[in-house]
Amino acid sequence: MDLVTFGEAMVRLTPPAFQRLEQAHSFDAYVGGGELNVAVAASRLGVASRWVSRLPDNALGHMIANRAREQGVDVRAEWSADDRAGLYFAELGAAPRASSVLYDRAGSAMSRITPGSIDWASVFDGARWFHVSGITPALSDSAAKVTAEALVAAKSAGLTVSYDLNYRSKLWSGEKARAVQEPLMEHVDILMTTEEDTRVVFGIGIEARDNYEHLDSEPYDQVALSLEQQFGFRAVAITLRENPLVWLNSWSAIVAAGGRIHRAPRYEVEVVDRIGAGDAFCAGLIVSRLENHDWDEAVRFATAASALKHTIPGDFCLVTSSEVENLLRGASLRVSR
Numbered sequence: 001m002d003l004v005t006f007g008e009a010m011v012r013l014t015p016p017a018f019q020r021l022e023q024a025h026s027f028d029a030y031v032g033g034g035e036l037n038v039a040v041a042a043s044r045l046g047v048a049s050r051w052v053s054r055l056p057d058n059a060l061g062h063m064i065a066n067r068a069r070e071q072g073v074d075v076r077a078e079w080s081a082d083d084r085a086g087l088y089f090a091e092l093g094a095a096p097r098a099s100s101v102l103y104d105r106a107g108s109a110m111s112r113i114t115p116g117s118i119d120w121a122s123v124f125d126g127a128r129w130f131h132v133s134g135i136t137p138a139l140s141d142s143a144a145k146v147t148a149e150a151l152v153a154a155k156s157a158g159l160t161v162s163y164d165l166n167y168r169s170k171l172w173s174g175e176k177a178r179a180v181q182e183p184l185m186e187h188v189d190i191l192m193t194t195e196e197d198t199r200v201v202f203g204i205g206i207e208a209r210d211n212y213e214h215l216d217s218e219p220y221d222q223v224a225l226s227l228e229q230q231f232g233f234r235a236v237a238i239t240l241r242e243n244p245l246v247w248l249n250s251w252s253a254i255v256a257a258g259g260r261i262h263r264a265p266r267y268e269v270e271v272v273d274r275i276g277a278g279d280a281f282c283a284g285l286i287v288s289r290l291e292n293h294d295w296d297e298a299v300r301f302a303t304a305a306s307a308l309k310h311t312i313p314g315d316f317c318l319v320t321s322s323e324v325e326n327l328l329r330g331a332s333l334r335v336s337r
Contacts, residue, residue, distance in 0.1 A: 009034030032315025041283030083109035120153035224256035264303035280317035
């Protein structure tokens with residue numbers, strides 16, 4: 001097992017045909033969650049992946065586990081007889097109405113995980129990389145304590161540790177996010193984040209914007225370099241999204257490593273579903289680095305993989321390495337026959 005991820009997955013319900021939630025008479029059901037999305041994408045891209053979580057021992061919990069297993073992910077779940085699965089509703093918009101998410105996850109099985117409940121030595125046996133995101137410590141004080149426990153255990157086991165900042169304002173405030181996460185950063189090798197999350201959480205970033213119709217990557221170079229220097233990260237990856245329209249975005253990324261900036265190409269993406277694109281980027285970066293590619297190659301591969309994710313319904317990035325490589329070579333958009 002090369003990669004281990006840790007976090008909550010939920011059942012996602014999306015009204016079809018761009019309906020609003022209050023219009024819906026049926027829903028498309030998916031499974032997703034930041035760390036599981038990373039494990040699935042990495043597995044699809046050829047890296048043996050394990051996902052660690054806490055799930056209810058009921059039909060929804062088993063649905064979540066089964067969706068992970070279908071994609072080749074090894075599931076290590078603590079099963080709870082009395083708790084619930086988290087749900088979230090994704091309402092897909094179209095310009096000028098933005099997409100939105102409604103959470104129904106309070107009191108979920110994962111939010112009630114407790115320190116000492118996971119045998120991290122067993123979980124990390126033979127692994128090379130550990131990935132977690134800022135969503136996990138946002139779930140509860142106990143989940144934050146287990147996140148810290150996992151990070152310490154991963155470093156003790158000699159794993160490379162990556163952390164996606166993944167700030168969610170509907171889960172906690174920027175102040176609480178900073179207070180909880182800053183102490184965790186000493187255990188992190190590679191930070192993955194967005195053009196705005198580092199400003200909200202760490203106070204490092206570009207001045208708040210009213211819109212993101214156009215971004216120049218150069219101002220974010222200094223943000224990445226400042227984060228690298230302040231926290232002693234081996235690398236900082238920042239994804240850059242321009243969204244002049246809900247369903248037409250530009251997507252790129254930079255990585256700061258060793259004081260140098262590495263840039264990916266910019267992709268114009270027709271968005272089918274953008275949820276999980278950042279997780280696909282994380283997975284692509286992890287896979288490329290585990291395959292001993294340099295940072296230039298890694299950021300290019302990760303950005304191409306995540307560009308493809310925008311075209312796929314649901315949270316999971318259901319692509320292969322050959323499809324990513326084809327895009328990097330400039331694949332045609334004509335029908336493949």
